[in-house]
Amino acid sequence: MDRVGEIVRVSGTLVVGRGIPDIKIGEVVEVGEEGLIGEVIRIIEDTFAAQVYEPTSGLKVGDPIRGTGKKLVAELGPGLIKNIFDGVGRPLDDLIRASGPFIGRGIKAYTLPRDIKWSFRPLVKEGDYVSGGDIIGEVPESSTIIHKIMVPHGVSGKILEVGEGEFRVTDVIAKVELDDGGVKELNMIQEWPVREPRPIAPGGRLPLKTPLITGQRVIDVFFPVAKGGAACIPGGFGTGKTITLHQLAKWSDADVVVYIGCGERGNEMAEVLQDFPELVDPKTGKPLMERTVLIANTSNMPVSAREASVYIGITIAEYYRDMGYDVSLMADSTSRWAEAIREISGRLGEMPVERGFPAYLPDKIAEFYERAGRVKVLGRPDREGSVTIVGAVSPPGGDFNEPVTIHTLRFTGVFWALDADLAYSRHFPAINWLKSYSLYAKEILGGFIGSFSMYKEELLNWWKSVDKDFPRYREDAMNILSSAAEVESIARIIGEKSLPDDQRLLLLTSELIKEGFLRQNAFDEVDTYSEPEKSALLLKLIIDFHYNVEKLIRKKVPIDRVLELPVVSKIKRVKFDPRRVEAIKELADEAKSSLQRLASEYRVEVEV
Amino acid sequence: MSLDIRDIYGVVHKGVREVRGSILVLEPIPNVLYDEVVLVRAPDGIDRMGRVLEVSNQYIIVQVFGEESGLETATAVRFTGSTFEIPVSDDALGRMFNGRFEPIDGMGPIVSRERRDINGSPINPRARIHPNNFIQTGISAIDGMLSLIRGQKLPIFSESGLPHNRVAAQIARQATVLGEEEEFAIVFAAMGLKNDEARFFIESFRESGAIERSVVVLNLADDPAIERLVTPRIALTIAEYLAFDLGYHVLTILTDMTNYCEALREVSAAREEVPGRGGYPGYMYSDLATIYERAGIVRGRPGSLTQMPILTMPGGDKRHPIPDLTGYITEGQIILSKELDSRGIYPPINVLPSLSRLMRSGVGPGKTREDHKDVSDQLYDAYSRGLKARDLARIVGEMGLSDRERLFLRFADIFERKFINQGEYENRTIEETLDLAWEVLSTLPEEELVRVKDEILEKYYYRAKPVS
Incomplete structure (x- = not known):
């Protein structure tokens, strides 16, 4: 039963076909003599429209279009980690083998390598009853990831046989006697339709308990994201979206990282591929590549494949979540994904609503971010896993008042607002501390940030374990920064010199926080990663200094004398000290003693 | 490629139903390829090149490059059966062409067996080498704070009246890679450039001797606007061949990208597409990416392709769609400032909003200097x-x-x-x-x-x- 129709229209990546009566939405089609991959997105009477994931030049009316009967699926199994795929899941290395350094057309390639033999260790035995999601064995996939082989969803029965030893992904590793009496042979490959979320245990959505430690101070301390949460990082070009995402991919304490380069620069992917194998994961001491899956559909690769790349990525992330891992997914940039949706919608002649985007854009965004979460996984043994999503947004003109940013903010709990002015003065990460927020309140609780925020409180508890006074330091720092912003606007009119000393102290402290704490150079060997203890001590150093100076000022010690102290410029620079925490502790003592000396010079009694 | 409609075999079709500016809507005929090149002869006897934008069983849409006036429904269209290809060869060095790759220096056309589709193919990200060779331009603002790296795409955002041409010519004149003798081959593509501006560049190349290693592709202000859609692609196709087949280090200057984008908008409007910001089509980002992303260094191939596009920001507004979308694709930007210029500072580079994203990989100990x-x-x-x-x-x-x-x-x-x-x-x-x-x-x-x-x-x- 060959289901072959013919092309009736070609317009860019959109191809309209006719002559397959039982075609379904979401079905993958092979277009033209070369069999270009496409996906059916509309059915109109006897014709159907497909978005094609490869360049369509040279197609003509009357060319064949073949229904495959399959949806767009991700091939899941050992061999994903350390690999890099295009937007439809083809390994880029295979594309090089087929067509050289420039990508050709109509190349077919399996996602998972077929030649590698994996060492499979069974965890069930003959006679065990298994069902979808149960772990039947494991293989070491990389030096840090043990890949759990799970029973595919929809399969349940009794284990008849289970192997042990070296297997290719296509080899049979177990036989299951199904409930209906049939026998199912299992190998290590699972396929899952990328547009459907993978199932979780009934009622398995869990509250978000632990922060994702990223080693970036402004994120970890000021605007943290929870494991299983979702964050949005919008910013105009040059504000550092990509570098921030690279930093998160490098240093966040997830088990597995899925990085999607969606419609972005080719050289940036080349950089990731060059750096990651050399960088060491602070948690495991192994190369970062050992836990990373990369998906690259750069801006000059076919537009419609951008759309697919995001779904392939999240499906892979869910698959590792189902093994019980904490997965974080970075998508750079979701705006390009939204633009791909807009372009296809335009070619279909749909009614545009906002800036040319179709009315269903918010639904698409919501569906994507809702696939984040911390869950109880379906299947035995009991396990929990999480998917954290960090989505970059590229708003036109850097103006956040545009559909993709607005709708993304509605469905994410953390907002890291990148600021062009900060970027121009090379303050990175250019996350604006006054505009950004972190909450995990549902949309309806949006107005009650403090009181209803789920993970704020959890986070406080976590920080308390680092330093019991810590939450107070964070609050103080935020308050000082926002008061200083007001003082600055006055200073802009009357000049800093005319301000009273207590206000000039606010300016000093806010400068210390910005320069010594918030600003973090991603390319500095020492400061690229700031462990929680260092972050905490650094902020404590600055806030303690602030209150001690305040005491002196009350006793009429002029602030100009404080500004002259060498310790002030040392506080700004101690973050670069390779002795890390030790250096900060020393400096804290030095700060105290120099203030003490200043106090005695003015013969004032203060306790610092 | 000088083409004469009589020299090319192919189906001749006279069923033009509608003429919409540079767009022709034709009655459908079989075997027309999407993206195929066509030759269009209007009753005025002038041959124009065109391209198939859409095929269906109801109509065929053709985009005409070249003179619009004179097009009418009595126009004949010949389908060539192939996509837009040009012959590539290092014979193009030292030569000058118009925006359709026809020689304008009085010498014959390029003859080569090697033909390339002007759209190129995307470089596999896996096959890219991350650029890390510092290019010394001799300009302190750029070398010190916005270093240009071989294989980078670094545009100049300028405004009318600012000396962007002089800056670009100075870079073309002075660019060298530290420790290497070899000089850059220059591919220069002009889109809608004024005659005197084009002459300035050519004179400058001649003066420094760079003209011998330059390929000049010129679409001038009085040349057909729609032709500007193919001019940069022709230039980049030659540049890619020089870089990735013949091993040259190529510096490509594309100016003025604003004129290119306006041609793109014109076509989009003629097709009655849903307009995006500023009337520019929603796919302008992807379209620009297929130009800018052709810069780079490819594993296993000698040579490199560095791009320096120049664009004039309409109204001096960096948030205008053209500079905005460009900045999202390119690896930084060099922004010229009216204020510095009016104070007599040359080059009037405003370093604060300018940026070179690849700088950090090309500078520092062992590359430039540790500090x-x-x-x-x-x-x-x-x-x-x-x-x-x-x-x-x-x-x-x-x-x-x-x-x-x-x-x-x-x-x-x-x-x-x-x-x-x-x-x-x-x-x-x-x-x-x-x-x-x-x-x-x-x-x-x-x-x-x-x-x-x-x-x-x-x-x-x-x-x-x-x-x-």
Whole structure:
């Protein structure tokens, strides 16, 4: 039963076909003599429209279009980690083998390598009853990831046989006697339709308990994201979206990282591929590549494949979540994904609503971010896993008042607002501390940030374990920064010199926080990663200094004398000290003693 | 490729149903390929090139490059059966072509067996080598703070009336890679450039001798606007061949991308597509990416392709769709400022909003000098403080500033005068640029240099001779 129709229209990546009566939405089609991959997105009477994931030049009316009967699926199994795929899941290395350094057309390639033999260790035995999601064995996939082989969803029965030893992904590793009496042979490959979320245990959505430690101070301390949460990082070009995402991919304490380069620069992917194998994961001491899956559909690769790349990525992330891992997914940039949706919608002649985007854009965004979460996984043994999503947004003109940013903010709990002015003065990460927020309140609780925020409180508890006074330091720092912003606007009119000393102290402290704490150079060997203890001590150093100076000022010690102290410029620079925490502790003592000396010079009694 | 409709075999079709500016809507006929090149002959006897934009069983849409006036429904269209290809060869070096790749220097067309589709194919990201070779342009603002790297795409965002052409010509004249003798081959593509601007570039190439290693593709202001859609692609196809087949290091200058984008908008409007911001089509980002992303270095292939597109920002607005979408694709931007220009500073590069994303991989110990990154960071920091002080001084007067603010104000002036400002024929080495930076920085006290590491500070700060 060959289901072959013919092309009736070609317009860019959109191809309209006719002559397959039982075609379904979401079905993958092979277009033209070369069999270009496409996906059916509309059915109109006897014709159907497909978005094609490869360049369509040279197609003509009357060319064949073949229904495959399959949806767009991700091939899941050992061999994903350390690999890099295009937007439809083809390994880029295979594309090089087929067509050289420039990508050709109509190349077919399996996602998972077929030649590698994996060492499979069974965890069930003959006679065990298994069902979808149960772990039947494991293989070491990389030096840090043990890949759990799970029973595919929809399969349940009794284990008849289970192997042990070296297997290719296509080899049979177990036989299951199904409930209906049939026998199912299992190998290590699972396929899952990328547009459907993978199932979780009934009622398995869990509250978000632990922060994702990223080693970036402004994120970890000021605007943290929870494991299983979702964050949005919008910013105009040059504000550092990509570098921030690279930093998160490098240093966040997830088990597995899925990085999607969606419609972005080719050289940036080349950089990731060059750096990651050399960088060491602070948690495991192994190369970062050992836990990373990369998906690259750069801006000059076919537009419609951008759309697919995001779904392939999240499906892979869910698959590792189902093994019980904490997965974080970075998508750079979701705006390009939204633009791909807009372009296809335009070619279909749909009614545009906002800036040319179709009315269903918010639904698409919501569906994507809702696939984040911390869950109880379906299947035995009991396990929990999480998917954290960090989505970059590229708003036109850097103006956040545009559909993709607005709708993304509605469905994410953390907002890291990148600021062009900060970027121009090379303050990175250019996350604006006054505009950004972190909450995990549902949309309806949006107005009650403090009181209803789920993970704020959890986070406080976590920080308390680092330093019991810590939450107070964070609050103080935020308050000082926002008061200083007001003082600055006055200073802009009357000049800093005319301000009273207590206000000039606010300016000093806010400068210390910005320069010594918030600003973090991603390319500095020492400061690229700031462990929680260092972050905490650094902020404590600055806030303690602030209150001690305040005491002196009350006793009429002029602030100009404080500004002259060498310790002030040392506080700004101690973050670069390779002795890390030790250096900060020393400096804290030095700060105290120099203030003490200043106090005695003015013969004032203060306790610092 | 000079084409004559009589020389090409193929189906001739006379069923033009509608003429919409440069767009023809034809009755459907079989075997027409999407993206196929066509030849269009109107009753005026002039042959024009065109391309199939859409095929269906109801109609065929053809885009005509070339003169619009004279098109009518009695026009004949010949389908060539192939996509837009040009012959490629290093014979193109030293030659000059129009925007359709027809020679305009009086010599014959390029003959080669090697033909390439002008759309190219995307470079597999896995096959890219991350660029890391510093290009010395001899311009301090660029070398010191916005380093150009071989294989990078770094545009100049300018405005009408600013000397972007002189800056681009200076870069083309002076660009060298440290420690390498070989000079860049230059591929120069003009889209809608004024005659005198084009002449300026050609003269400048001639003067420096670069013309022998240059390919010039010119679509001038009075040439057909729609042709501008193929001009940069033709130039990049030659550039890719020179770089990735023949091993040249190629510097491609594309100017003015604003004219290109306007041609794109014209076609989109004629097709009655849903307009995006500013009337530009929603796919402009992807379209521009297929031009800019052709820069790079490819594993296993010699040579490199560096791009320097130039665009004039309409209304001087960086958030206009053309600079905005460009900035999202390119690896940074060099922004020229009217204010600096009016104060007589050349090159009038406003370094604060400018950026080179690849700088950090091409500078530092073993590449330029160990202090390069710190110096650059510190200059940015101090200059932005200086500009803040300058703003403040406009309100409260210089006397109202604190001592510290006055210090930075003075720094900003010296920085602009000594470091940014230089002669159009002044070619500074990177050593000279960095030493100059220290001279300028030495006007600040040590404790203000918070972005420089202690060991660097010790080594260079006290060595610098103070600026008079």
